């Protein structure tokens with residue numbers, strides 16, 4: 090006999106949300122997270138990420154469906170009884186309280202004894218390297234320090250689940266990258282479960298175990314970072330994560346692992362079918378810039394060759410970006426490493442470029 094599997098730690102089960110009774114801003118959300126996972130909700134502004142987090146936190150109620158924590162429905166449990174820590178970009182610290190008082194507050198609300206509170210506040214501040222700042226007020230801290238205090242305040246009561254909504258959005262790039270590292274480190278050290286919201290794909294890819302890509306209230310794909318990048322399941326994900334060349338065409342033949350696509354300029358190319366199913370269907374063939382080569386003689390057997398014209402050659406230090414005209418598209422980009430002897434291509438030059446059919450993915454035309 091097999092043991093019944095543990096229930097997921099966090100579960101959204103057919104969750105819908107409408108604010109006005111008409112439009113669904115979250116359409117049919119199904120999501121299961123194991124304990125200890127770092128999951129990021131990534132998507133453009135307005136795609137429903139914050140709404141999902143607010144429903145999990147208990148500040149909004151789902152219009153339909155269930156949200157479960159550790160197997161138990163939490164629809165009717167008030168926010169402060171859910172044991173969830175929260176860090177929001179605009180979830181300000183109390184300005185009239187010192188840092189230590191800010192941290193003690195969630196413990197007071199939970200009825201902790203004063204001596205325990207002091208010890209916990211001390212530990213939480215040490216954890217974010219703010220041990221010496223307990224007596225300061227928020228106005229006397231830098232943006233990064235305030236964000237660290239907000240993080241400590243979310244962690245001080247040792248929640249098992251922490252929600253973060255664009256917590257680093259107000260920080261400059263260098264500090265943001267540093268804090269990304271610190272948050273990731275704390276996640277690993279404390280073994281907490283994190284739901285993180287961002288519209289920044291680099292942040293999502295570098296921090297997460299899995300990423301849920303949102304658009305229009307729907308999860309478009311839920312996968313580990315490398316899978317999202319290597320195997321996007323539709324045109325939205327392919328376009329949202331990383332850079333992509335797209336060639337318009339029509340499916341002329343299709344088998345399980347091979348599609349023949351007639352490009353709009355007439356050329357026939359092979360591609361890997363992803364979410365296209367039938368002959369005659371419009372498609373966008375997506376190819377990553379780093380998977381394109383301009384030395385077909387060095388390329389594996391089975392590679393595709395197509396005529397291209399150089400429009401622009403950009404020196405980027407470690408790499409070159411060459412903008413090409415390919416099959417009627419003027420925005421086709423090839424990225425190549427700056428290696429010894431690598432030729433710098435002159436605009437106007439015509440040459441064959443190639444890629445492997447595995448790297449050309451036939452996706453929906455959107």
Ligand SMILES: Nc1ncnc2c1ncn2[C@@H]1O[C@H](COP(=O)(O)OP(=O)(O)O)[C@@H](O)[C@H]1O
Nearest residue numbers: 108109114132133134135136137138139140141
């Ligand atoms: N309190 C609210 N009342 C009415 N509409 C809202 C409210 N909060 C968000 N919305 C709408 O719901 C949609 C999703 O918003 P949101 O969840 O904030 O998206 P995101 O966090 O991905 O930017 C948007 O169209 C937004 O305008």
Ligand SMILES: [Mg+2]
Nearest residue numbers: 135138139140
């Ligand atoms: Mg938001």
